[in-house]
Amino acid sequence: MTFLNYLLSGISLGSIYAIIALGYTMVYGIAKMLNFAHGDVIMVGSYICFFAVSRFGLPPVVGVLAAMAVCTVLGILVERLAYKPLRAAPSLAVLITAIGVSYFLQNGAQLLWTPNPKVFPSIVGNGRLALFGGQLTVSHVTLVTIASCVVIMIALTLFTGHTKMGKAMRACSEDKGAAQLMGINVNSTISVTFAIGSGLAAVAGVLLCSAYPNLVPTTGSMPGIKAFTAAVFGGIGSIPGAMLGGILLGVIEIFAKAYISTQLSDAVVFAVLIFVLLVKPAGLLGKKISEKV
Secondary structure (H helix, E strand, O other): HHHHHHHHHHHHHHHHHHHHHHHHHHHHHOOOOOOOOOOHHHHHHHHHHHHHHHHHHOHHHHHHHHHEEEEEEHHHHHHHHHHHHHHOOOOHHHHHHHHHHHHHHHHHHHHHHHOOOEEEOOOOOOOEEEEEEOEEEEEEEHHHHHHHHHHHHHHHHHHHOOHHHHHHHHHHHHHHHHHOOOOOOOHHHHHHHHHHHHHHHHHHHHHHHHHEEEEEEOOHHHHHHHHHHHHHOOOOOHHHHHHHHHHHHHHHHHHHHHOOOOOOOOHHHHHHHHHHHOOOOOOOOOOOOOOOO
8 A cells, every 4th residue: 555655645745736737838838938937826826824723723625715815916027127028038048037936935935934934734634534444644735736626637627618708818829929820918818827837836835835844935846846747748738738747757657766766756757857858858648840941
């Protein structure tokens, strides 16, 4: 049963990566931007939920909703102030700006929310579900994390496939110029994309800190990098690819820690990524795009 425990832990961690990766893949698929400040939005959402529950005594559900609301507004502000003026700029300028926004959020959190670290409250509870006569135990956090990932994935798939805004997003991802000629407001569509991705980042931050309750201003940095890796692994721009890449990345990381080395687990994860990209450069579910020159 130890193998199953590791597998469930990997799927749970991978589900968090998948939720974060959805924000990366949506923004890149529509705006063709790599928002490296996305990981720090996770951190902001975690702090908002922490203060809502620990300091103001609000119910956990209200704390999560407050975190989502603040991160949604933050995502829109970051897009409007930092990225919108750079729509026609070279990709290097956007990348440098994203790094600058990331450091701004980290240092802002360090100034505002001292002392650190903070112990994140148990949002889901510390209970465990016993299976197979107690031979396999699964924490409630693991169950809620996996269920949240599945629900979010289904909701996003339905949203992008059956709503007017979702179809506008798909149109912008194909050709923003043609979409604009067809009457689609590209600026609003990109803003909504950032809003959705940032709201999901808040959920991922709460789930991450529920499983690993140590909260510091750099909490979102490494998960953000790994989630970006997961998005590339699954095929950046693909929503199913983000979920598949995230879960596989989490499973590989947990098994590497269990059977190889805790110090080398990250190296194993990135080695697998390199191997997959050598064999399939577009990612597992990515599509090759031909560009006219």
